[in-house]
Amino acid sequence: MSTNTKDLRNVVLLGHSGSGKTTFIETMLYEGGAIKRRGTVEQHNTVSDNTDLEHERENTIFSHQMFVNWKKNKINILDTPGFDDFVGEVIANLKVADTALIMVNAAAGVEVGTELVWEYVEDYKTPSIFVINQMDHQKADYDAALEQLKNRFGSKVIPIQYPLNSGESFNQIVDALRMVMYEFPATGGKPEKKPIPESEMARANEMHNALVEMAAENEEGLMEKYFEEGNLSEEELAQGLMIGLAKHDFFPVFVASGAKDMGSGRIMGFIDDIAPSPADRFGSKLENGEVLTCNAADKTTIFIYKTQSEPQVGVVSYFKVFSGEIKPGDELINANNGELERISQIFVAEGKERTAVDKLVAGDLGVTVKLKSGHSNNTLNTKGVDRKIEPMKFPESRLRKAVFVENTAETEKLFAALNKLKEEDPTLKVEIDHDTHEAILGGQGQLHLDLVKYRLEKDFGVKMEMKNPKISYRETITGKAEADYRHKKQSGGAGQFGEIHMRVENYYEGMPEPEGVNIRNKEFEDLPWGGKFAFYWCIVGGAIDSRYIGAIKKGIMQQLKEGPLTGSHCQNIRVSVYDGKMHSVDSNDISFQLAASGAFKEAFHNAHPQLLEPMYHVEILAPDECTGDVMGDLQTRRAMISGMDSEGHYQKIMAEVPLAEMNDYGSTLRSLTGGRAKFSMKFSDYQLVPANVQQDLVKKHAAEKVEA
Known part of the structure; x- marks a missing residue:
């Protein structure tokens, strides 16, 4: 097993569900000698997809870590789910991968799962290789899939191979990089190298020249030699391709059948020869903006990218060594919480199987168990080192x-x-x-x-x-009203008496002071749930003693917390208490608290009360042919379309939509677009509820109060 950072390759497999990632990994492991027999998804015996739930669904649900030794290199392999619902697994594994192997179904072409993960690939600038897989499918269409890749991902997509015979008889691949044809036996495995047929030479030469030009563009010395001699040696070609791939400027395309074990060995050879090692990447961003180079001679820094809980083991932590090396018994400081962690054991994973090792170096992936306070997104350093790897960012809930x-x-x-x-x-x-x-x-x-x-x-x-959750509405007023309210109670002995004259108004910043009253004191309060409350004390001549101010405010606050319309919080209201009466014996705090509550409720109802609802800024990415249906559906949800833009071959629709109308939107969008769209939503502000909706909500609240 390699202990040299330069001899490591960290590869994550991405792609739409059904593109054959798990089957292809099984073939990679078999070709590299890590397993003696290839399992299948249907037989529930693959190294990846090893949980009961994945066996039940026959789909990848969780990410899995494996490795295989290929020639002198160790290739760490990461499997990820193809469903967008589990995008967190994709983001976490891309964080620690140095190459993305993006699987494309030869029959279906570029599907939504491929497109949706691409933005995360772009964020990390991960070197990317496309594999048009399942070339043995009866409806396989290499040319259509390649055209879709070029249309979606641009001129950086350059084919290295093409099939000579697609479909169920697939067994021949023309390789324009090595200028050879691979012919596979019926059982797959090691191919026979043959000359490219004369009828295919023109196409193969054209593809080869495109690869040479691309390689030359990435290095000035190679470009000069290309201009002088018109060609590059095999070593120079490899050097140029390596630079282009590492810079995210070259996306090679291979073909394969994972199920038939045809083409995987060539792809693994390309990963071995051309894909960047962790040391060849541009370094990892730290939270302070600096960049950490992957160097085994540096002090130790590891990053936990995934944790999971296992019944017999406890918390299992998956990590990458970003610098230095790690051994059992090492003590590291968690940069996120300051806790000391003793690394009792370290393992390498082969699916659910784990093997203890005595050391892992910078760039390698490993597993440890029973950390005291290590969590996903945590950085652990050797003592005296102050580094924090830039954390992964995950999407908001949809x-x-x-x-x-x-x-x-x-x-x-x-x-x-x-x-x-x-x-x-x-x-x-x-x-x-x-x-x-x-x-x-x-x-x-x-x-x-x-x-x-x-x-x-x-x-x-x-x-x-x-x-479906209840909606957090807000209540306010759009007008102005006054109310007089007297609370009087006599039941033998001391009674209760308090009378308040109150004005309520909609409050906004910079509004003029209230007219016709003598302002003695004013207070402004930021309410815990948002918005403002302004309280004006305008009592003159001792009509109400100032010692009751606290009780009066308390009575108003009770109404603000549970508004008169629907029991929702009230906001942006100014209250002016300008007159009232008290009794020398019967007046007390509770009397004025109840009087203030009654006066506020009465004035509120007469001041054009209005419900406010939470609005969300929603962005939808959908294929152009689906935008009409998507926008039509948004109109039924009381959405206000705020704009449209192009993003790749998607249309981006931006809208402000009431949260009350977004229940189960993901399912509807999936149905409208055949799963080819995605959306994100973020709280925007509170806006007025339409009159008919408000009326229904008020009636519903009144009925619920009666039932209660």
Whole structure:
């Protein structure tokens, strides 16, 4: 096993679900001698996709780490899910990969899963290789798939190979880099090298010349030699391609059949020869803006990119050594929380199997167990080193559900389990809505949350229910009104008496002072739930003693916390207390608290009360032919389209949409576009609710109060 950073290759496989990533990995492991027999997804015996849930679904749900030795190099292989709901796994693995192997289904071409991960590939500037896989499919169409790749990813897409016979009889590949034809036996495996047929030489030469030109463009000395001699040697060609790939300026295209074991060996050879080692990359960004070079001679820094909880083991941490080396017994300081961690054991992973090792060097991937306080996105350094790897950034939740258990005694168990799952999956959000007091679970889509529900029941024995969350509305007024309210109660002995004259108005910054009153004191308060409350004390002549100011404010605040229309929080209101009466014996704090509450409620109803609803800025990326349907659906959701733009061959639609209309939007969008669109949403502001909607909400609240 290699201990040299230059001899490491970290490769992540990406692609739409069904593009054959897991099967291709199985072939890579078999070709490299890591396994004696290839498993299949259908037989549930692959090295990757090794959990019960993945066997049940026959799809990759979790990322998996493996490795294979190829010639003198160690190739670390990372498998990722193809569903956008599990994009967190893609982001985490791209963080530590140095090359992306992007699988494309030869029959389906460039699918949405391929396109959706590309923005993350671009963010990390990960060197990328495309593999048009499943060339043995009866509907395989290499030319169509290649054309789609060029249209979507541009002129940097340059084919290295093409199939001579696509479809079920596929067994020949023309390689324009080595200018040879590979012919495979019916059982796959090691091909026979043959001359390229004369009928194919023109096409092969054209492709070869394109590769030579691309290689020359990436190095000044090579460009000069190319101009002088019109060609490059094999070593010079490899050098130019290596530079172009590492700079994210060259996206080579290979062909293969993972299921038939045809073409994988050539691709692994290219990874071995041309793909960058961790030492060849431009370095890793630190949180302070500096760049850390991957160097085994430097002091140790590791980064935890994934954690998972295993019943018999506890917390398992997957990491990359970004510099230095790590051995069992090393003590590292967690840069995120200051905790000292002793690394008791280190392992390399082969799917679910783990093998203990005595050292890992810069650039390598490994696993450790039972860290005290190590979490995903944490950096651990040797003592005296102050570095923090720039953390991974995960998308906001696209689907929110209120969660609960029917047996309230299990509530604590539910939250303990959710927090464990949240630790494993940073795209999962768990929070308490302070307005509605509901427990809210946020995820990337229905499949994502369904998986959480499944795991809660199976792994933790918690039966969780989900429903659409309540909306946190706000109440305000758009006009001005006054009210007089007297609270009087006599029940033997001392009674209760308080009378208040009050004016309420919509508050906004810079508004003129209230007219017709004598302002004695004024207070402005930022409300905890947003918005302002302005309180003016305008009592003259001792009509109400100032010692009751606190009680009066308390009565108003009770109404602000639970507004008169729907019980929602009130905001942006100015109250002026300008007159009233008190009794020398019967007046007390509770009397004026109740009087203030009654006066506010009455004035509020007469001041054109208005509900406000949370609006979200929604961005949708959809193919051009789907934009009409998408925009039509948005109109039914009371959306305000704020703009459109082109992004690649997508149309980006921007809209302000009420949160109340976004329930299950992901499922609808998937249905409208055949799964070829994605969206993101972010809180924008609160805006007025239409009159008919407000009327319905007020009626619903009144009915709920009667039932209660």
